[in-house]
Amino acid sequence: MGVDYYNILKVNRNASEDDLKKAYKRLAMIWHPDKNPAGKRPEAESKFKQISEAYDVLSDPTKRQIYDLYGEEALKSGQFPPPSSSRSAAPHQHHYYHRGNHNATSFRFNPRDAEDIYAEIFGSEGGGGGGAGGSGGGGRAYRDGFFRTSNGAGGPEFAGTSSGPGPGLRKANALENNLACSLEELYKGFKKKMKISRSIFDSAGKVRTLEEILTIEIKPGWKKGTKITFPEKGNQEPGVIPADLIFVVDEKPHALYKRDGNDLVVNQEITLLEALTGKNLELTTLDGRNLMIPLTDIIKPGAEMVVPNEGMPISKEPGRKGNLRIKFDVKYPSRLTTEQKSDLKRVLGGVSL
Template sequence: MGVDYYNILKVNRNASEDDLRKSYKRLAMIWHPDKNPTAKRTEAEAKFKQISEAYDVLSDPQKRQIYDLYGEEGLKSGQCPPPSPSTSRHYFQRQHPNPSFRFKPRNAEDIYEELFGSESGGGGGNERGNYSRGHFRNNTNNSSSSSSSSYFGNGGDMKKPNAIENLLPCSLEELYKGATKKMKICRNIFEGTGRVRTLEEILTIEIKPGWKKGTKITFPEKGNQEPGIIPADIVFVVDEKPHATYVRDGNDLVIKQEITLLEALTGKTFDLTTLDGRNIVLPLTDIVKPGVEVVVPNEGMPISKEPGKKGNLRVKIDVRYPSRLTSEQKFELRRVLGGVS
């Protein structure tokens, strides 16, 4: 039969027009190219066209009838097998009302516009624009198909399990500079013959500079396939590995430095290495009191929602006092500091 349009739309062969519409909307919300990051755009465009073509065929009574009888090849080629001699002409015409039918697929964006535009009673252009600018493009960090499922409902009787979440450990350097991570997953899929096989896939995750612990990256419907079940989403949740030097506090970076009492009184210069390998020289010329915090502006973590901006670097200084002093040292301190208020 070639392409299985029913499987693509996640509906059974008896799906009603309403079932088809609901399932198309849910899948279109997931696979519209505007919703997916650049790294997945090619895959999303292909999936979106597949979903649109499946809906185009199954929602059109004539196309669906020809497809059910002759499959994708017969639908697209127009070379449908002729009726057997025992089949009456009237029966053939009823089953295939237009023997000269030629398949012309509709534009995927036109279908999308038509279905989503109808939600607002004719304001299709504006509504589609709102989805593109809002839900699709601004949903990379916390995307989840659960919102679209609850809004439009699932196609037919199909159910969708809860998302499968996995921790994604990231070093502070990766969250500072950005990084690409590749995660291998194994899942069960159904082939056209109905057999189940295990598929290994490599998922590419683009870590953006400034992402925080708890940021979620969703790969829609990458869970196991089961009859009557929509595959679960796979979600990776950013987790921050401890760093040997720095601690993150929101968009700020905090580092602790200890100095001696002599350095607190006479001055100290710090040489700090940033998370991207640069050196910062921080001179202390004033007398340093215990617990003081020196702030270096714009040397903290990148702010993901404000490109080009960073938080602050906060240097917390602790003064280490001597554990004991000799009589001579005390005498010298009194002599030197006796007149200092």
């Protein structure tokens, strides 16, 4: 088969997605190049690439199926016969992966970038509002298309290469940056690529600038204050563990809607005539739908109408949303003619309040 991806990740051939992720995280924390001293950097880079490629293949159902059936060479070349029911399976093959037909013209192996995988696995752990560390004395300013790190005194701040705290080692304070999101983006979710620039030590022990692309994935329904953490993505300094880079979700004001937890609140002004006789209220939702709401009851000043399941998505309960709450302000006429007053008395005189 060539390269044994299962052996690289130290998992068995029935490993689940969760098993693969745990194995990758354990090994990535050991072999990420930034966590190794300069003298061990070439070996770490090689190991880290192997671990990342193994995870890329085994975590993708299509790649894993082809690899299980035909091996690494066929996977990477795209040259393999379509599966046949008469074909006898090798001992390492599993029926679970025998899905669909593959041929050289319908599959091309596109390996994912190792650092993208690392950022996705470790960055997603801060998505629920967690995140290691807090605000520190350092900060990151966005200049010339990059986030640049400073230590608060105007000079560069470097972060270390150790894989964990040890005697005499400290971890640099976490670096927090606001990530301003529109209410539409928080409603639908989105991915944003952020280019950062930081100082690292190369294999010769010299400081150089490394530019990286971080992928920030915002889930539908995330709230202001949610933190997305990229562990140890600060600059490097001997004897100091790199700072975590944290993006904190912030919410831009919206022209129509205001968020209240999982609910959306909208203030709506209607005339006295509409309050008494009704109307069809039309609103555009955050995902672009036209929402028609009939007002059939008499609307009193300060009244509130609740439209279920038209609020913000609830991030921890997929498929569920909060409510849309419409607060009414009834606009009274500034003046009435004598004739209009007489007509109102005639029409409303017998109405019980």
